[in-house]
């Protein structure tokens with residue numbers, strides 16, 4: 001005997017109106033896109049914790065992390081971001097101003113990460129803000145943000161880019177993040193005393209930029225050193241062990257300003273292998289940050305930047321990878 005499955009529409013029409021089931025619900029806790037359609041919204045599921053809008057979009061009332069539908073959530077946890085962002089025109093998000101920095105992050109990429117790891121109005125923090133990829137990304141999805149960088153010229157370019165894009169200019173401080181993060185008064189000013197929900201950082205990759213370039217890197221940067229600053233506190237001027245320790249210290253300090261179950265996201269790129277040095281910097285960073293009490297590595301996404309230029313490294317003698325990807329490492333602050 002064949003069973004006839006009810007059509008989705010029947011399920012929808014049989015379920016009750018959200019406002020009838022939850023007359024006292026604090027609607028301001030719902031994402032704006034649910035609030036805007038709440039009159040026609042219905043609940044579904046045995047526990048009545050699902051909300052379905054008349055256009056079929058679904059939201060789970062127990063979603064404490066973000067404002068996404070289940071479908072958006074599933075799409076995001078795909079392990080690879082493959083993008084081709086333009087560096088000219090309106091879609092470049094003022095790249096012509098931000099390009100004074102040797103490695104600015106695309107604000108759209110940062111927005112997409114922030115959208116998954118926060119809810120509207122929450123605070124994103126970047127201790128290595130540069131020309132503001134994270135801060136612009138936060139403004140693009142109505143989150144708050146604050147940042148620190150050692151170089152005032154980069155922070156000025158960020159403010160200029162935000163103004164040009166008609167986006168809110170978030171507070172920043174020029175200085176060594178390790179010093180600033182230890183100063184509760186400065187941090188209170190930066191964050192407006194709001195707890196950080198997401199720390200989104202793209203630190204220098206050890207001393208990759210500050211060394212005179214050799215081999216494959218000369219194609220991209222020429223054979224000169226291109227440090228972010230000349231300061232000793234610049235993580236980009238440190239040898240590997242000092243770099244790892246300073247990065248760990250900076251993240252440890254961020255956690256003291258973060259809400260429980262907040263996330264830390266770190267962009268990192270591997271260095272090219274050298275003889276017996278395998279140089280898997282991303283693995284070293286995971287091990288180092290996992291030493292921080294209550295911080296746990298949760299997994300990674302890989303960002304493939306399809307707009308990166310390809311060079312004939314190694315041709316015609318040996319294999320050298322064109323590394324067009326970076327690791328997006330995800331950690332979470334747990335209660336214990």
Ligand SMILES: C[S@@+](CC[C@H](N)C(=O)[O-])C[C@H]1O[C@@H](n2cnc3c(N)ncnc32)[C@H](O)[C@@H]1O
Pocket residue numbers: 101103104105106127128129130131132133134148149150151154175176177178202203204205228229233234235236
């Ligand atoms: C890879 S860049 C970040 C780029 C940034 N994501 C953007 O979109 O422009 C790293 C930044 O860290 C900054 N930096 C290095 N050491 C620092 C420190 N101790 N405190 C604060 N900023 C630092 C550098 O000046 C540089 O701008």
